[in-house]
Amino acid sequence: MTLEHDARLIREREFHNQRFDDGDDRQAQMKYYFAVDAGGQAYKTAVDKAAQGADVLEYGCGDADNYLRLAPLVKSLNAIDISDRAIERLTKANTNPHIRFHVMDAMNMSFADQSFD
Numbered sequence: 001m002t003l004e005h006d007a008r009l010i011r012e013r014e015f016h017n018q019r020f021d022d023g024d025d026r027q028a029q030m031k032y033y034f035a036v037d038a039g040g041q042a043y044k045t046a047v048d049k050a051a052q053g054a055d056v057l058e059y060g061c062g063d064a065d066n067y068l069r070l071a072p073l074v075k076s077l078n079a080i081d082i083s084d085r086a087i088e089r090l091t092k093a094n095t096n097p098h099i100r101f102h103v104m105d106a107m108n109m110s111f112a113d114q115s116f117d
Contacts, residue, residue, distance in 0.1 A: 009082065009105055016083035020063055048073055054117035059106040063089045071096045078111065080104040 033040070051073045058066060061079035063086040070077055077099045081087055084103045091101045104110065 013082050013084070016062075016081070017085045020083055020085045020089070044069070050117075051077075055115065057111070057116040059104075059109075061090065061101070062086050067094070067096070067099050071099055074098070076100075078102060078116075080106060080109065082106075 048069070051070050053073075053075050056070065056074045056077045058070075058077060058079040059081075061067070061081045062083070063081075067077055067079055067090070075098065077096075078101075079090065079099070080102045082103070082105055087101045087103045094101065
């Protein structure tokens with residue numbers, strides 16, 4: 001990695017940490033997403049089908065609760081985000097032993113090749 005890349009990652013992590021510290025309440029913006037809601041539902045259905053019994057990677061998980069929907073479906077789930085604050089919150093709330101959260105840059109993941117289905 002270059003110094004420029006490292007500096008960008010630091011800025012990006014700080015931005016997302018601040019967002020999660022401030023509550024990141026996107027409910028006010030949800031009114032704009034009604035037009036794509038059907039596509040979002042179709043996407044979730046496809047993801048749920050593909051996740052059945054699979055080893056799944058979710059990247060950019062933020063502090064969302066997608067893992068709760070996927071937990072009963074997957075064999076294992078590893079979720080990553082650049083924000084250590086988001087991962088800390090998810091880790092504290094998680095009660096599923098087959099789900100793990102990691103502070104990780106999606107461009108520099110440390111998982112072994114072929115770790116996910």
